[in-house]
Amino acid sequence: MEFITGILSGFKLLIAMDKEIIEIVLLSLFVSLSATVISAIIATPLGILIGIKSFKLKGIVVRVIYTMMSLPPVIVGLVVYMLLSRKGPLGGFSLLFTPPAMIIAQVCLITPIITGLVYNGTKEKGAEIKRVAKALGANPTQTLFLLIKELRINIFTAIISGYGRAISEVGAVMIVGGNIKGQTRVMTTAITMLRSMGDYQTGIAMGIVLLTISFIITSILYHYQQGE
Numbered sequence: 528m529e530f531i532t533g534i535l536s537g538f539k540l541l542i543a544m545d546k547e548i549i550e551i552v553l554l555s556l557f558v559s560l561s562a563t564v565i566s567a568i569i570a571t572p573l574g575i576l577i578g579i580k581s582f583k584l585k586g587i588v589v590r591v592i593y594t595m596m597s598l599p600p601v602i603v604g605l606v607v608y609m610l611l612s613r614k615g616p617l618g619g620f621s622l623l624f625t626p627p628a629m630i631i632a633q634v635c636l637i638t639p640i641i642t643g644l645v646y647n648g649t650k651e652k653g654a655e656i657k658r659v660a661k662a663l664g665a666n667p668t669q670t671l672f673l674l675i676k677e678l679r680i681n682i683f684t685a686i687i688s689g690y691g692r693a694i695s696e697v698g699a700v701m702i703v704g705g706n707i708k709g710q711t712r713v714m715t716t717a718i719t720m721l722r723s724m725g726d727y728q729t730g731i732a733m734g735i736v737l738l739t740i741s742f743i744i745t746s747i748l749y750h751y752q753q754g755e
Contacts, residue, residue, distance in 0.1 A: 547708075548729070552736055555713040558626055558700070559693040562633035567686045569634075570641035574685070575674050577642070578649025579657050592646065595639035600632075604702030607632045611703065624705040629713070632699040637689035644688060648681025649674065687744055694740060 577588065609615050611623040611631070622628045656677045660670040675682065697715040704711035706720060714733045721730035 548732060548736075550709065551712055551714055551717050551733070554626065554711075555694065555715075556740075558629045558713060559633065559690060559696075562630045562637060562693050563686060563690040565630070565634050566638040566641050566689055567682075570638045570685070570689075571645055571675065571682055572671060574642040574645025575649045575653065575671065575678070578646045579653040579674070589646065592639050592643045596643045598636060598639065600636060600696055600698035601702065603635050604632055604699030607635060607699065607703050623703060624707060624711060626704070626711060628703040629700045629711060632703045633693045633696060636696060636699060637692050640692055641685045641689040644685035645678070645682055648678050648685070652678060652681075687747075690744065691741065694737070 577585070577592075607628065608623065610617050611620070611628055612618055613623075622631070653674060656674050657670060660673045665673060695715060697719055700711075700713060701716050701719070704713070704716065706712050706716040712720075714737055718730045718733045718737075721727070721733070
């Protein structure tokens with residue numbers, strides 16, 4: 528009964544457009560979407576190039592990428608914290624406990640995920656697409672764009688997987704962001720804090736938002752896959 532009451536109270540908070548919740552949701556979307564876009568720009572061409580090129584130590588590079596795909600978030604958070612701290616090499620930028628620090632941590636987490644998934648797709652189909660591009664007389668830039676076009680579903684799936692990891696991240700963003708109210712508090716860190724405080728109603732409201740966003744993203748992915 529208490530569980531049902533908590534869910535109903537959570538819905539009431541959402542319907543009432545609670546200001547604090549809206550701010551947290553918007554910041555969560557800003558941080559996660561920014562990190563996803565940056566990671567996609569870096570990881571998509573990188574994954575494709577690794578997939579189609581043969582070079583020394585390629586096996587080691589691929590193994591490193593696969594290992595980094597499962598990096599513990601707290602380790603990433605700690606490394607980024609040390610880099611951005613006052614005594615760290617990037618301490619002069621005063622980024623610690625700000626949204627940019629959270630974006631950096633999420634980029635470090637999801638770039639290997641997108642790279643690895645794009646690489647897998649390219650490894651299976653890239654050689655054939657490259658041969659077609661060569662037969663058509665495409666230059667390297669045109670070949671890359673053709674690969675992106677033909678592998679768009681694999682790339683889209685990789686980006687969605689990266690975004691899913693970013694939006695659900697707790698450990699790294701908690702360490703580098705500090706969960707400061709009105710500044711660096713996002714949905715996942717807020718839910719963790721609310722659970723420890725016993726405020727399950729607001730926590731459930733946050734959880735509903737997270738689930739809704741996940742459903743929307745999954746629906747978009749399904750729509751694009753069905754369209755192929």
